Amino acid sequence: MSGAGPEIERLMALLSKLPGLGPRSARRAALALLKRREQLLLPLTAAMQDAAEHVTTCSVCGRLATRDPCATCIDPARDASMICVVEDDGSLWAMERVGAFHGRYHVLGGLLSALEGVRPEDLKLDRLIARVQGGDVREVVMALPATVEGQTTAHYIADRLRGLSNQIEITYLARGVPVGGDLDWLDDNTIAHAFKTRR
Amino acid sequence: MSGAGPEIERLMALLSKLPGLGPRSARRAALALLKRREQLLLPLTAAMQDAAEHVTTCSVCGRLATRDPCATCIDPARDASMICVVEDDGSLWAMERVGAFHGRYHVLGGLLSALEGVRPEDLKLDRLIARVQGGDVREVVMALPATVEGQTTAHYIADRLRGLSNQIEITYLARGVPVGGDLDWLDDNTIAHAFKTRR
Numbered sequence: 001m002s003g004a005g006p007e008i009e010r011l012m013a014l015l016s017k018l019p020g021l022g023p024r025s026a027r028r029a030a031l032a033l034l035k036r037r038e039q040l041l042l043p044l045t046a047a048m049q050d051a052a053e054h055v056t057t058c059s060v061c062g063r064l065a066t067r068d069p070c071a072t073c074i075d076p077a078r079d080a081s082m083i084c085v086v087e088d089d090g091s092l093w094a095m096e097r098v099g100a101f102h103g104r105y106h107v108l109g110g111l112l113s114a115l116e117g118v119r120p121e122d123l124k125l126d127r128l129i130a131r132v133q134g135g136d137v138r139e140v141v142m143a144l145p146a147t148v149e150g151q152t153t154a155h156y157i158a159d160r161l162r163g164l165s166n167q168i169e170i171t172y173l174a175r176g177v178p179v180g181g182d183l184d185w186l187d188d189n190t191i192a193h194a195f196k197t198r199r
Numbered sequence: 200m201s202g203a204g205p206e207i208e209r210l211m212a213l214l215s216k217l218p219g220l221g222p223r224s225a226r227r228a229a230l231a232l233l234k235r236r237e238q239l240l241l242p243l244t245a246a247m248q249d250a251a252e253h254v255t256t257c258s259v260c261g262r263l264a265t266r267d268p269c270a271t272c273i274d275p276a277r278d279a280s281m282i283c284v285v286e287d288d289g290s291l292w293a294m295e296r297v298g299a300f301h302g303r304y305h306v307l308g309g310l311l312s313a314l315e316g317v318r319p320e321d322l323k324l325d326r327l328i329a330r331v332q333g334g335d336v337r338e339v340v341m342a343l344p345a346t347v348e349g350q351t352t353a354h355y356i357a358d359r360l361r362g363l364s365n366q367i368e369i370t371y372l373a374r375g376v377p378v379g380g381d382l383d384w385l386d387d388n389t390i391a392h393a394f395k396t397r398r
C-alpha cells in the first residue's frame with residue numbers, strides 16, 4: 001500500500017513485474033508516466049497495444065515478428081544455408097545489433113535444464129530438424145549462452161543434427177563469451193569477435 | 200537499431216524513457232512483455248489505459264487522483280487544520296506509507312530552482328495561499344527534500360505564509376540520522392546537523 005489509490009497501485013504493481021524494476025523504481029516509473037501523460041503514458045500505451053495486436057511468432061524461425069514468415073526468413077539477401085540457433089529473441093537482437101551474421105535464425109525458446117525440468121520436447125527443436133532436413137542448410141551456428149544449460153543444449157542439438165546428415169557443419173561461438181555470460185548482456189565487440197572465430 | 204522490427208523497436212525506445220531503465224534493461228523489459236503477453240503485456244496495457252482515462256489532478260491539493268476533489272481532501276477523518284506541503288506525488292505516497300500524518304496535503308509540483316529556471320509562479324503556490332487564507336489551517340508542515348532547492352522553497356513559502364497571518368504554525372521535518380542509519384554511511388552535513396540539534 002502506498003496511499004496512491006487503486007488504479008495507480010495496480011499500475012505500480014504491474015510495472016514492478018518488469019525485469020529491472022523493483023517496488024521503488026516501479027513507483028518512480030508510475031509517477032513519470034502520470035506526470036508525462038502526453039509524452040510518455042499515451043505513446044507507450046499505444047506502442048504496447050500495437051505490439052499486443054501485431055507481434056506474433058514466426059512459424060519458421062520462432063522469432064517475434066509482425067509478419068509470418070518474418071522478414072528475415074523471406075529475405076533473399078540472407079543466406080538460407082546458414083542457421084544461427086539462439087535461446088530467445090534477446091540473443092537474436094544481440095546478434096543483429098552486431099551485424100556480423102547474414103544467415104537465418106532459429107529461436108529455441110529456452111534451454112534444456114534438468115533443474116527446471118525443461119526437456120527437448122519443450123524447445124522448438126522439431127522445426128529446426130525439419131528445416132535442416134529440408135536440405136539447403138550447410139552450417140548451423142550455435143549461439144547459445146556459455147552456461148551449463150547453454151552448452152548442454154548445444155551438444156544435444158549437435159548430436160541430433162549429426163544423426164541426420166554428416167554434410168552439415170556445426171559451429172560454436174568462440175570462447176570469447178565469458179563463462180556464465182548471457183548474450184544480451186555482452187558488449188557488441190565480444191559478440192562480433194566470438195562470431196568471427198566460431199569453430 | 201536492434202533488428203527487432205519497428206513495432207518492438209518503438210516499444211523499447213519508449214520503455215527506455217522510464218526512470219531506472221536504460222536501453223539494455225528496456226530491451227529486457229520489452230522481451231518480458233512480449234513473452235508474457237497474457238500475464239504482463241495485456242494487464243499492464245489495460246492498467247495504463249485505465250490510468251490515462253481516470254487519473255486526474257485534484258483541484259484542491261494538486262495530487263494525482265481519480266476523483267476531484269480527491270479522497271484525502273474530502274475525508275472528514277483527516278484533520279483539515281494541518282496541511283503537509285510536498286514536492287510531488289512520490290513524496291506524498293512516502294508520507295502515506297509511513298501513516299504518521301493525518302492531515303491534508305498540498306502538492307507543489309516542483310521546487311524553486313535558479314539553475315533550472317523554476318520560479319514561484321511555476322509552482323502551485325496560489326492555491327496553497329488560498330487554502331491558508333480560507334482560515335481553517337493552523338499548521339503547515341514542510342515535507343520538502345533536504346536539498347538546496349527543497350530548503351529554498353520551504354523558506355520562500357514560509358515567508359509568504361507568515362505574511363498572511365502570524366497565527367499559522369510552520370514546521371519542518373526533523374533532520375538527522377535515519378533510523379537504522381550507520382554514521383559511517385552518512386554524509387558529513389547530516390552528521391553535523393544531527394549533532395547541533397541533539398536532544
